[in-house]
Amino acid sequence: MARKSLIEDVFDIVATLPWWVGVILGGAFFYAFKVYIPESVSDPLKPAWTPMFDVLAWAFLGLCLLAALTSFIRRLRDKRLFDRQSSIESIRNLSWSQFERFVLEAYRRQGYDASETGAGADGGVDIILKKDGKTTLVQCKQWKTQRIGVKPIRELAGVVAVARANRGIFVCSGSYTAEAKEFAAKSGIELIDGEALTVLLAEIKGEPEGDRVPPTANVCPRCGSDLVRRVARRGARKGEAFLGCSAFPKCRYSRNL
Numbered sequence: 720m721a722r723k724s725l726i727e728d729v730f731d732i733v734a735t736l737p738w739w740v741g742v743i744l745g746g747a748f749f750y751a752f753k754v755y756i757p758e759s760v761s762d763p764l765k766p767a768w769t770p771m772f773d774v775l776a777w778a779f780l781g782l783c784l785l786a787a788l789t790s791f792i793r794r795l796r797d798k799r800l801f802d803r804q805s806s807i808e809s810i811r812n813l814s815w816s817q818f819e820r821f822v823l824e825a826y827r828r829q830g831y832d833a834s835e836t837g838a839g840a841d842g843g844v845d846i847i848l849k850k851d852g853k854t855t856l857v858q859c860k861q862w863k864t865q866r867i868g869v870k871p872i873r874e875l876a877g878v879v880a881v882a883r884a885n886r887g888i889f890v891c892s893g894s895y896t897a898e899a900k901e902f903a904a905k906s907g908i909e910l911i912d913g914e915a916l917t918v919l920l921a922e923i924k925g926e927p928e929g930d931r932v933p934p935t936a937n938v939c940p941r942c943g944s945d946l947v948r949r950v951a952r953r954g955a956r957k958g959e960a961f962l963g964c965s966a967f968p969k970c971r972y973s974r975n976l
Contacts, residue, residue: 726782733786735834738794741787748779797824802924807917811861811892818861819845822890826857828923843871843878853885860891867891869898876906892916894974897959914974946974 733741753776760768800817801824804810813821819835823846826833832849846857858875860867872889879887889903890911903910911919946962964970 729779730782730786730789733783734789734793736790738787738791741783741790745780745783745787748783749776752776752779796820797827801825801828804920807892807913810916810920811913813861813892815859815861818892819859822846822857822859825919825923831855843874844882848888854882855886855888856882856884857888857890860889862891862893866893867895867899869896869902872899872903872906872908872910876902876908879908890916897975946972949973 733744752772757769757772797820800820804821810821823833823835826848830850834847836844836847843858844856845859848855848857856879860871875887875889886907886909888909888911892913894912895910900910945965947965949961949963951959951961962974964972
């Protein structure tokens with residue numbers, strides 16, 4: 720992949736900030752190149768450098784304003800995406816990038832300064848949260864059928880330690896294995912699964928308590944069928960009891976007891 724230019728890097732950084740920050744930065748660049756720097760240059764050189772400073776002033780102003788507009792459109796898009804979600808089914812139908820933006824907006828609405836790390840260079844982290852002087856690293860996985868094992872939880876714990884962040888959060892729309900839950904509890908990684916996302920969505924939207932479906936209700940959140948108690952006969956969970964959808968094999972939803 721071709722290396723990005725300085726202009727592209729500046730645009731990408733400013734576009735991740737709140738739109739009003741981009742406007743302020745644009746004004747600051749314009750003042751610096753149009754007024755402050757020319758006045759700092761010695762008189763003999765000023766006529767030669769002034770045209771270049773004018774070009775830079777307008778170029779950086781336009782770049783920052785364009786990035787601010789991009790930031791505004793992205794925030795509006797994320798808000799609409801979040802507001803359209805009504806259940807775990809709709810969340811699971813999101814693409815992986817939409818899922819990340821959904822999680823991003825969820826934390827913004829909880830008062831966090833939330834930003835994406837950028838595709839391809841996250842080092843196991845998708846979102847960075849800042850609040851009250853503390854930093855939280857968030858990993859998102861939009862796995863609809865596969866349960867999250869311990870490996871990605873270990874990787875996130877390692878990144879949190881190396882980055883010296885205050886904590887780590889792993890978010891998925893499905894569920895976690897028992898081994899993953901055990902490791903997360905020991906390492907201090909917070910796990911959020913599909914059921915927790917449903918509750919979080921209702922809380923942020925301010926839905927009345929009586930209108931929420933409790934995560935322990937014996938109703939399949941995917942198809943609405945009854946959940947029945949079953950015991951695993953094979954695999955890593957052999958002998959463990961769990962709740963499975965009565966519509967199996969048409970619906971393969973399951974939940975740990």
